[in-house]
Amino acid sequence: MRSGSGWRLLAPALVLLAVAFVAPVGMMVPTSVRPYVPLVGITGGFTARHYIRLLTDSYYLEIIGRTLALGLTVTCATLVIGYPVAFFLARTRSRGRNWLTILVVFPLMLNLVVRTFGWIALLAQNGLVNQALQALGVVDGPVKLLFNFAGLLIGLTHIFLPFMVLVLIGAIQNIPRDVEDAARVLGASWGGAFLRVTLPLSAPGILSGSILVFVLTISALVTPRLLGGPTYQVMSTLIYDEFLARLNWPAGSAQSLLLTAMVLALVYLSSRLARRTGARA
Amino acid sequence: MAASASPAVSVAAPALSVRRLRKAFGPVVAVDGVSLDAAPGEFLALLGPSGCGKSTLLRIVAGLVEPDGGEIVLAGEDITRVAVHRRNLGLVFQSYALFPHMTVFENVAFGLRRRSVPPAELGPRVERMLELVRLGPLGSRHPRELSGGQQQRVALARALVTEPRVLLLDEPLSNLDALLRDEMRVELKRLQERLGTTMIFVTHDQAEALILSDRVVVMEAGRVEQIGRPEEVYRRPATAFVARFLGRANFLAGTVAEAGPAATVVTLDGGGFSVVAAPRPGLVAGQRVHAVVRQEAIRLERAEDAAGRPNHFAATVVFHAFAGQAHHYVIKLADGRELEVATPGAAPPLARGSGTHVTWSPDDVILLPAGAAGPGGAR
Numbered sequence: 001m002r003s004g005s006g007w008r009l010l011a012p013a014l015v016l017l018a019v020a021f022v023a024p025v026g027m028m029v030p031t032s033v034r035p036y037v038p039l040v041g042i043t044g045g046f047t048a049r050h051y052i053r054l055l056t057d058s059y060y061l062e063i064i065g066r067t068l069a070l071g072l073t074v075t076c077a078t079l080v081i082g083y084p085v086a087f088f089l090a091r092t093r094s095r096g097r098n099w100l101t102i103l104v105v106f107p108l109m110l111n112l113v114v115r116t117f118g119w120i121a122l123l124a125q126n127g128l129v130n131q132a133l134q135a136l137g138v139v140d141g142p143v144k145l146l147f148n149f150a151g152l153l154i155g156l157t158h159i160f161l162p163f164m165v166l167v168l169i170g171a172i173q174n175i176p177r178d179v180e181d182a183a184r185v186l187g188a189s190w191g192g193a194f195l196r197v198t199l200p201l202s203a204p205g206i207l208s209g210s211i212l213v214f215v216l217t218i219s220a221l222v223t224p225r226l227l228g229g230p231t232y233q234v235m236s237t238l239i240y241d242e243f244l245a246r247l248n249w250p251a252g253s254a255q256s257l258l259l260t261a262m263v264l265a266l267v268y269l270s271s272r273l274a275r276r277t278g279a280r281a
Numbered sequence: 282m283a284a285s286a287s288p289a290v291s292v293a294a295p296a297l298s299v300r301r302l303r304k305a306f307g308p309v310v311a312v313d314g315v316s317l318d319a320a321p322g323e324f325l326a327l328l329g330p331s332g333c334g335k336s337t338l339l340r341i342v343a344g345l346v347e348p349d350g351g352e353i354v355l356a357g358e359d360i361t362r363v364a365v366h367r368r369n370l371g372l373v374f375q376s377y378a379l380f381p382h383m384t385v386f387e388n389v390a391f392g393l394r395r396r397s398v399p400p401a402e403l404g405p406r407v408e409r410m411l412e413l414v415r416l417g418p419l420g421s422r423h424p425r426e427l428s429g430g431q432q433q434r435v436a437l438a439r440a441l442v443t444e445p446r447v448l449l450l451d452e453p454l455s456n457l458d459a460l461l462r463d464e465m466r467v468e469l470k471r472l473q474e475r476l477g478t479t480m481i482f483v484t485h486d487q488a489e490a491l492i493l494s495d496r497v498v499v500m501e502a503g504r505v506e507q508i509g510r511p512e513e514v515y516r517r518p519a520t521a522f523v524a525r526f527l528g529r530a531n532f533l534a535g536t537v538a539e540a541g542p543a544a545t546v547v548t549l550d551g552g553g554f555s556v557v558a559a560p561r562p563g564l565v566a567g568q569r570v571h572a573v574v575r576q577e578a579i580r581l582e583r584a585e586d587a588a589g590r591p592n593h594f595a596a597t598v599v600f601h602a603f604a605g606q607a608h609h610y611v612i613k614l615a616d617g618r619e620l621e622v623a624t625p626g627a628a629p630p631l632a633r634g635s636g637t638h639v640t641w642s643p644d645d646v647i648l649l650p651a652g653a654a655g656p657g658g659a660r
Binding site for chain 1: 343344345364365366367368369370371372374376378379380381382391392395396439440443
C-alpha cells in the first residue's frame, strides 16, 4: 500500500472528528477564560476564575470526586457481575446460550428514559424493592435508594452491563481452551488455572471493557439527571445546568474541558497499559 | 492383546493400563470399549483416521474428558476419578498450547511451581530441560517470538520437566512443515530413548506411527482394530481396515479352493485366476476371502525369469509415475483386473503400454475373511 492511500481511507473519519469533536471543544477554550457577570452575561477580558473555582471550591470538588467515584464503582460492579456471565456465555455449548445472549443485550433495545423511569418506580420509597426488603424483614423502614449514590450506581450499572459483557465475551472466546487445559494437566487446579492463565489472558478485554464503561458512566446525563434529581449532581448534570439553566457558558466550558481532559488522560494511560500487557499477551 | 514388545518390557507391570473405556457424545460413540496396556518406557502410537476416537481416548487418560465407563490404571493405581491436576501426566497439544503471556522459562517452570519445587532446585531443572531440547539461550523469549519447531520443543520441555509418569502427545508434529517434522521425529525418538519416559502418541500419519513407535494401536470408529509391533500390523493386518490404512494394497476377492498344510489356494472371482498364499489355519475350502497384496510386494519381471513361480501373471502397463524413491505403476492383467505396483526408484522404468509379467511370493499374500473386508476402507 502506498503511503498516501492510508490517509485517504481515514479521511472521512478524520473530517467527522474535526467537525464534531475538535472544533466544538476548541471553541470552548476561549469561552472558558471569559469573565461572566450575572444578569449581564459574557464580557470581554481574561480570567482563570472558572478553573480556579472548579479546582478549589469544595462544592465542585465534591461533584468531581463523586463523578470519578461513580465511574470507578460502576466499572467494578459491571466487571464483577459481567465477568462470570461473559465467561459462561463464551464457554457454554448449551442451547440456552443464544437466549442468554439476547437477555444480556435486551436492555439496549429499550429506550433509555423508559428504562430509567422503570428504576424510579422500583427504587422509590414505596417502590417494589423497598416493599420486598421490608416484607422479607431485611430492613425496618424504607431505604433511600433514589436521588443518591446508590440509585445512580444501580441504574448506571444496569445500563452499562451489556457493554462490559459483550467486550468480555469476545476477549474470553479468544483464549484457546487448550491453554487452560495445559495448565490443569501441569498441576494447576481449576481456580489456579483461571487465576494464572485465563484471567491474565483476558486482561485486554477487561481493560477495554472498563475504559468503555468508565467513560460512558462519567459522561452519562439522562440517567444521573432522572435518578439523581435536581440536587444530586454529577459533572455532566452540572455542565448541563451551567449552560442551560444558569447560562454561565464560561464556567460550563471550563467544566466541560476538565471532563474531556479527564477522559483523554484515562484513554491515554490505559492505551499505554494495554501496550505493556499486549506486549506480553 | 497382541503382546509383542521386547521380552524385558513385557514382563514388567504396565505403566498405564486402560480397561473397557467408553465415551459417547450424544448419539456418537467416540470411544467404544477400548482396552490397552503401555509397558514402562514404551512408545505406543494410537493410529487412526480423524474422528476415530484416538484424541478423545488421550484426553480421557489425561483427565480432561470424563469417561462414561471403564477404568484407567496408572502404575497399579486406579486414576479414573482422580482430578486432572493430580494425575501427574504430561500432555503435548497439537496447538502446543503455550502460555502466551509467559516467557519460555516461565512456561517450562509452570508445572514445577505448581508442585512447589524450591527455587534453588527449580532454576537448574528448567535450564537442564531447555538444554535437552536445545533451547538453552531462549529462556527469556516469549512463545510468539519462536518458530513452530521451537514452540514445539518448549511444549515438550514443559511437559517433560515435571517427570510425568506417562507423556501423552496429541498429534504433536502435524502443525510442522514436512522437513521440520522429519527432524522432530528423530529428536522425539532420541529424547524418549534417553529419558525412558513412557509415551503415548496420537497420530493419523501411518508412516509416523511405524517409524516412531514400539507398538501401534490401530483404531477405527472408537474401537481398537489391532495392536502390534509396526512390522506386525503392516505385514499381518488383522482386518481389512488395518490393511487399507497402513500402506497401499490390492484387494483381490475370491474363494478358498484349497486350504492345505503347505499352501492356501484362492480362486479369484471372474477370470479363473488363482493366487497361492502361505498356509493359514482357520480357513476352510469354499470360504469367501480377500487376498491382499501390498503394492511393493509385487515385482515386475521378464517372462523367462518369472516362469514356473506361483502367482505369476502376464500384464500390461497402463500407468506409470516416478516418485523419486519409487516407480508407481498401474498394470492390467489378462482378465482386465488392475493392480497397483511400486518398484524401487533405481530400476529402469517400463513405458506405458508395454507388456510385462508380475509375480509375488505366497508369503506376501495376506488372507482376510471376506466378512471382515467390507466395502469401506481408509480411502
